[in-house]
Amino acid sequence: MNFSPETFLNKIAQTSPSPFLLSIERAEGIYLFTPEGRRYTDLISGIAVSAVGHRHPKVVQAIKDQLDRHLHVMVFGEYIQSSSNQLAEKLASVLPGTLNCSYFVNSGTEANEGALKLAKRFTGRTEIISCKKSYHGSTHGSLSVSGNEVKKSAFRPLLPDVKFIEFGNPDDLNQITSFTACVIMETVQGDAGVRIPSREYLQAVRKKCNDTGTILILDEIQCGMGRTGKLFAFEHFGIVPDILTIAKAFGGGLPIGAFIADKKMMQTFTHDPMLGHITTFGGNPVCCASALATLNVIEEEKLLSQAEAKGKLFEDCLKHPAIKEIRRIGLMFAIDFDSAEKVSAIVNKAKEMGVICYWFLSHPNSFRIAPPLTISEEEIRESCAVILKAIDNS
Ligand SMILES: Cc1ncc(COP(=O)(O)O)c(C=O)c1O
Numbered sequence: 001m002n003f004s005p006e007t008f009l010n011k012i013a014q015t016s017p018s019p020f021l022l023s024i025e026r027a028e029g030i031y032l033f034t035p036e037g038r039r040y041t042d043l044i045s046g047i048a049v050s051a052v053g054h055r056h057p058k059v060v061q062a063i064k065d066q067l068d069r070h071l072h073v074m075v076f077g078e079y080i081q082s083s084s085n086q087l088a089e090k091l092a093s094v095l096p097g098t099l100n101c102s103y104f105v106n107s108g109t110e111a112n113e114g115a116l117k118l119a120k121r122f123t124g125r126t127e128i129i130s131c132k133k134s135y136h137g138s139t140h141g142s143l144s145v146s147g148n149e150v151k152k153s154a155f156r157p158l159l160p161d162v163k164f165i166e167f168g169n170p171d172d173l174n175q176i177t178s179f180t181a182c183v184i185m186e187t188v189q190g191d192a193g194v195r196i197p198s199r200e201y202l203q204a205v206r207k208k209c210n211d212t213g214t215i216l217i218l219d220e221i222q223c224g225m226g227r228t229g230k231l232f233a234f235e236h237f238g239i240v241p242d243i244l245t246i247a248k249a250f251g252g253g254l255p256i257g258a259f260i261a262d263k264k265m266m267q268t269f270t271h272d273p274m275l276g277h278i279t280t281f282g283g284n285p286v287c288c289a290s291a292l293a294t295l296n297v298i299e300e301e302k303l304l305s306q307a308e309a310k311g312k313l314f315e316d317c318l319k320h321p322a323i324k325e326i327r328r329i330g331l332m333f334a335i336d337f338d339s340a341e342k343v344s345a346i347v348n349k350a351k352e353m354g355v356i357c358y359w360f361l362s363h364p365n366s367f368r369i370a371p372p373l374t375i376s377e378e379e380i381r382e383s384c385a386v387i388l389k390a391i392d393n394s
Helices: 005-011 057-069 082-094 108-123 140-144 149-155 170-175 199-212 263-270 285-300 303-317 340-352 377-392
Strands: 026-028 031-033 039-042 101-105 127-131 162-165 180-186 215-219 243-246 257-261 325-329 332-336 366-369
Touching: 039 377, 057 285, 082 101, 082 285, 101 108, 101 263, 108 127, 108 140, 108 180, 108 215, 108 243, 108 257, 108 263, 140 149, 162 170, 170 199, 180 199, 199 215, 257 263, 285 303, 303 325, 303 332, 303 377, 340 366, 340 377
Parallel strands: 127 162, 127 180, 180 215, 215 243
Antiparallel strands: 026 031, 031 039, 101 257, 243 257, 325 332, 332 366
16 A cells, blocks of 8 residues: 555645645545544535445445456447446436437546537537636536636637636527537536526526527536436436536446437437547446446435435534525535635545535635545534534634
8 A cells, every 4th residue: 555645745736736635545435444444424525426325235236246247348438337237227217308319428527528528529510608717627528617717827829719607697698699519508507616506597598499400418517417416417407418417426436427409419429420429438437337226225225205304404503603604405515614715724634534525617715525425324424513513712
């Protein structure tokens, strides 16, 4: 084993000046364990990934079973493999009829890259509309449609023909026209600090896209897979996207994403040019097996119906005069304070006390909570008691 901070800091690429620096030897359920045997409660699920907890036994078993059959055998889209077939069937069975065809990739940003290309290819248009404060990933295309200027300016030129509208503002929807290839939007904005749109707004977006022949891409990479109390967040709002993107919790702890659309639309990747979107590892059989087991666990353990009550319990327990606002849907939270310094102090104090909360990319005055959906009521009460103490002592 090598838990050397020197190796980590010098031999592994760094992305922040002050990484969290927690050494993890093992993880189980909602807990992370250090090499010294210290236990931490994971209230962020590796940023909305471990929805069914760490190393759920059924997920681990499905991975082991697939390991015994085969690993990678071919690039995406050529060989028939049972694990990706089963996963695609499962997704089609839980999604509305028009979302019947899955393209598996390796991450969230890749899912959005594929979705943007598909929308351009299908419509023959180039203009993309996204939202201010959005986050869609870190590769060039996804970064181009992300709304945080600070994160983008060093990497220009990015994709041309991208416009930004204000998330939640119906007046901006008139920018969507018959020149627009697609609108890409998080159903619930995550890294902007959990921004929950109104039902009317999303329905107006849907209508405007219908009226102009624009493809609506909903990015549920963070808010999907049960996080909000529905398997897909769009179910709260009475709309269906033309393309859905998922990743993070989808894989149950292994890397897999997908963009999902109607077969007729997806079929455009097969010609003019053929191989219109390709990936070597997308649909990796072990990741597919893990994703299928994860979906089954969410269903079998009835995690969707519990998310709202558990979220409410968190909210009820987290009463403190220093908390300015809590924005929440299901088990996806932003907790606001009056300064970034206060937030930083609380996150660090909670960590010292054994509970992991974390920051947002674009909203420094809040911290996030996105625990495994499997967290128990007792664990919620215990974690909240620690957070309240951390607020008092920071
Ligand atoms: C809404 C949303 N879209 C896309 C991404 C990018 O996903 P990945 O980090 O897997 O590329 C993220 C990651 O945080 C996200 O929250």
